[in-house]
Amino acid sequence: MMAYLAPIAFIAIFTIYIASIVNKEIREKEWFNKMQLLLVYSIASCVAIYPIADRIHFSIGTICLFLTAIYLIYNLLLHVKNKIQTKKVIYGTKMFLKACSILIFMLYILHSIFMLFGFALAIRNQKQLEHFNNIYIDEGLYNRIITVDDYVLEKEKEGIQVYILDSMAPVFNIPINKYYKNYDMLNIGNLGNKAEKGIIEDIESKENILMLILKDKYAINWQFPLKIKQYVIENYKYLEEIDLYNVYTK
Secondary structure, three states: OOHHHHHHHHHHHHHHHHHHHHHHHHHHHHHHHHHHHHHHHHHHHHHHHOOOOOHHHHHHHHHHHHHHHHHHHHHHHHHHOOOOOHHHHHHHHHEEEEEHHHHHHHHHHHHHHHHHHHHHHHHHOOOOOOOOOOOOOOOHHHHHHHHHHHHHHHHHOOOOOOHHHHHHHHHHHHOOOOOOOOOOOOOOHOOOOOOHHHHHHHHEEEEEEEEEEEEEOOOOOOOHHHHHHHHHHHHHHEHHHHOOHHHHHH
């Protein structure tokens, strides 16, 4: 429901804002200037929803948006109320404004509380990974991490070092206390002045290693250096597959 309300609220706010610009009386109000600032923050905060559009990012990203909507609606109704001279109508309108503002605010607070309560229950019942305590991980991702990590540890016992050439490498490496500089968070912006060339040269210098490459059917992070993937596929031997990865050997 909130996912539908957010874009509706944004369109409504922006439409009312544009309409209010042509009204000189409203435009000169102090609250209108404040509302413009809130609108800018609302647009900026919505960026937090992407690229991971889950419930937590959505809640964080839309807080300012819904507060702006409450603030704008309240002041516009207050502006209309001030145009009315009848005392009974003024009092009724005032009470209505307060009731609407409180109701909208309470609904948003209750929504956030229910979401937090739901996450607390999910975390309480889920299996825990090392260093990921109290972080919600769905069962599918949990099983995937365990499968890949068991494979990495098994190969390590054989004296083989495994490199996960994927932007998600830390998700698998952290629970087993692994850290490979430059290979964790393998994104173009994190590779230093040699960029992809530096990683390729480093791979060439290593022996007795395995490299995990994301299968083609899975989406690659837009910052992932494709030249590294292409180099491994063209120059090394395919060995096997493990979950979402193809395994290559030198």
